[in-house]
Amino acid sequence: MRTYLDCFPCFVNQALRSGRWVTEDEAILKQLIDEVGMMLKDIPLTNTPPETGEIIFKKVREISGENDPLAAVKKRSTQEVLGIYPQLEEMVAASDDPLMTAIRLAIAGNVIDFGISDEYDIGEEIQKTIGKTFEICDIEPFRSAVKRAQNILYIGDNAGESVFDRLLIETMNKPTVYVVREEPVLNDVTHDDAVAAGLDRVASIYSSGSTAPGTILKSCTREFRELFRDADMVIAKGQGNYEGLSTEKRPIYFLLKAKCPVIARDIGVKTDAIILKRSGA
Amino acid sequence: MRTYLDCFPCFVNQALRSGRWVTEDEAILKQLIDEVGMMLKDIPLTNTPPETGEIIFKKVREISGENDPLAAVKKRSTQEVLGIYPQLEEMVAASDDPLMTAIRLAIAGNVIDFGISDEYDIGEEIQKTIGKTFEICDIEPFRSAVKRAQNILYIGDNAGESVFDRLLIETMNKPTVYVVREEPVLNDVTHDDAVAAGLDRVASIYSSGSTAPGTILKSCTREFRELFRDADMVIAKGQGNYEGLSTEKRPIYFLLKAKCPVIARDIGVKTDAIILKRSGA
Numbered sequence: 001m002r003t004y005l006d007c008f009p010c011f012v013n014q015a016l017r018s019g020r021w022v023t024e025d026e027a028i029l030k031q032l033i034d035e036v037g038m039m040l041k042d043i044p045l046t047n048t049p050p051e052t053g054e055i056i057f058k059k060v061r062e063i064s065g066e067n068d069p070l071a072a073v074k075k076r077s078t079q080e081v082l083g084i085y086p087q088l089e090e091m092v093a094a095s096d097d098p099l100m101t102a103i104r105l106a107i108a109g110n111v112i113d114f115g116i117s118d119e120y121d122i123g124e125e126i127q128k129t130i131g132k133t134f135e136i137c138d139i140e141p142f143r144s145a146v147k148r149a150q151n152i153l154y155i156g157d158n159a160g161e162s163v164f165d166r167l168l169i170e171t172m173n174k175p176t177v178y179v180v181r182e183e184p185v186l187n188d189v190t191h192d193d194a195v196a197a198g199l200d201r202v203a204s205i206y207s208s209g210s211t212a213p214g215t216i217l218k219s220c221t222r223e224f225r226e227l228f229r230d231a232d233m234v235i236a237k238g239q240g241n242y243e244g245l246s247t248e249k250r251p252i253y254f255l256l257k258a259k260c261p262v263i264a265r266d267i268g269v270k271t272d273a274i275i276l277k278r279s280g281a
Numbered sequence: 282m283r284t285y286l287d288c289f290p291c292f293v294n295q296a297l298r299s300g301r302w303v304t305e306d307e308a309i310l311k312q313l314i315d316e317v318g319m320m321l322k323d324i325p326l327t328n329t330p331p332e333t334g335e336i337i338f339k340k341v342r343e344i345s346g347e348n349d350p351l352a353a354v355k356k357r358s359t360q361e362v363l364g365i366y367p368q369l370e371e372m373v374a375a376s377d378d379p380l381m382t383a384i385r386l387a388i389a390g391n392v393i394d395f396g397i398s399d400e401y402d403i404g405e406e407i408q409k410t411i412g413k414t415f416e417i418c419d420i421e422p423f424r425s426a427v428k429r430a431q432n433i434l435y436i437g438d439n440a441g442e443s444v445f446d447r448l449l450i451e452t453m454n455k456p457t458v459y460v461v462r463e464e465p466v467l468n469d470v471t472h473d474d475a476v477a478a479g480l481d482r483v484a485s486i487y488s489s490g491s492t493a494p495g496t497i498l499k500s501c502t503r504e505f506r507e508l509f510r511d512a513d514m515v516i517a518k519g520q521g522n523y524e525g526l527s528t529e530k531r532p533i534y535f536l537l538k539a540k541c542p543v544i545a546r547d548i549g550v551k552t553d554a555i556i557l558k559r560s561g562a
Contacts, residue, residue, distance in 0.1 A: 005310050008314045008318070009290045009291070009293040009294035009297060010290070012289055012293050012318075012321075013290035016290060026286060029286050030286065030326060033321060034321055034322035036318075037289070037293075037317075037319065037320070037321030037322060038318065038321075038322060040315055040319075041318060041319060045307065045311060
């Protein structure tokens with residue numbers, strides 16, 4: 001997805017929100033806003049938004065002097081979902097359609113997105129998402145693809161959300177590579193976060209090489225691009241991966257909640273819609 | 282009121298929204314965003330927000346090549362409210378407390394604010410505001426001040442809203458100077474807009490000299506500053522006038538709906554609260 005004009009005020013807002021995670025010092029936050037403001041002119045509308053998100057978060061890391069300023073937050077999100085994992089497993093096991101229930105739960109987990117908001121109630125989100133109608137639901141092609149697949153590439157999104165991904169991977173029960181970011185960016189899932197969520201028990205964990213809050217193929221490793229090209233089935237979670245991959249040619253199953261109005265419009269759905277969308281040829 | 286950090290993303294958003302009133306050309310709008318982005322570093326937190334609003338709107342005027350790009354919109358707002366003026370007059374006349382009803386209507390009119398949103402339903406807003414509880418309501422000092430005043434300085438805000446101001450001025454029935462902006466900025470009321478609303482029948486219309494979407498005394502004319510200092514009573518409508526005048530020493534009656542969360546927090550009320558607040562010594 002390209003950058004839309006409405007992304008620009010949001011970039012400044014994202015800088016401010018992210019900066020506040022690491023400092024309350026007004027002068028430092030103002031400096032961050034000033035730097036991002038000056039940068040806007042260098043962002044062409046043809047870029048994908050996560051490319052800008054990457055630059056903004058690098059500035060936040062500089063300010064904080066920490067490599068992973070949201071480490072504690074990510075740990076807390078992961079622990080919270082691990083705490084309810086047995087109940088989630090029961091929900092799937094008791095369901096008439098375990099795959100569909102696991103997909104819904106994986107989308108519910110997508111609310112744990114500090115790029116959008118610091119506040120969420122995961123229990124409430126699960127309730128809402130279990131009963132919600134999909135605005136796009138390519139479930140039949142998804143079922144067939146899982147059935148046929150000898151290997152699945154599952155591109156993760158946020159820490160905490162990754163615990164829900166684990167449950168979906170368990171439910172699909174196919175050899176799976178779980179893809180994480182190369183470096184900490186926002187609360188996106190990295191290798192260590194994925195291990196903390198127990199993903200290593202159900203998949204091999206693999207870094208795309210991306211340091212952006214999304215998957216932008218040209219900045220991923222060559223090895224990842226090959227995996228991406230050759231996988232029998234690709235599942236991409238969340239907005240950042242959609243923004244980075246929406247125009248790629250190969251079939252991808254996007255699973256997300258369209259929290260951002262600009263992304264929702266790009267997909268052609270209402271804000272807060274839940275989506276299981278097959279794209280590509 | 283000073284500029285808060287949260288005002289900065291909003292400045293970029295305001296540039297984009299205002300730009301869209303005059304063009305749909307993405308390249309021109311991107312250029313406007315770029316210019317405002319580069320400008321952020323020059324805006325100190327000690328400025329009042331309307332000082333920045335003024336610069337942004339000057340850029341919008343440049344792009345449009347028109348002196349008053351919202352002229353048609355302002356005319357339509359004014360005509361719409363003039364169309365229901367007889368009913369508004371009846372509401373006040375039939376009320377147990379005509380002054381309070383006229384104040385509520387004047388606040389309802391404050392929804393016509395293109396700096397905040399292009400969409401409003403004036404009939405709905407009247408219904409809501411008539412029944413709403415004030416979060417701050419200095420009505421008794423207001424009544425006494427009106428009773429004692431030999432002259433009132435009433436600082437207007439937006440075109441269309443000004444028709445409601447006319448009804449309040451009629452109801453107070455005291456010699457009144459109605460203050461307008463010197464030049465078109467957003468949909469703020471200018472001399473011509475005030476005449477179109479019939480303000481000349483109930484008050485003398487006077488420009489503050491301000492070309493900002495608010496009243497910033499240091500950029501007003503010396504004559505206006507004297508009027509402001511010497512008036513028996515000053516009434517200031519809307520957010521822009523609050524932003525410009527909130528730290529002035531003399532008593533001012535602010536009448537507004539706190540549509541912006543930053544302004545609401547500065548006042549100490551919830552977003553969308555309605556306010557009749559006496560400030561100053």
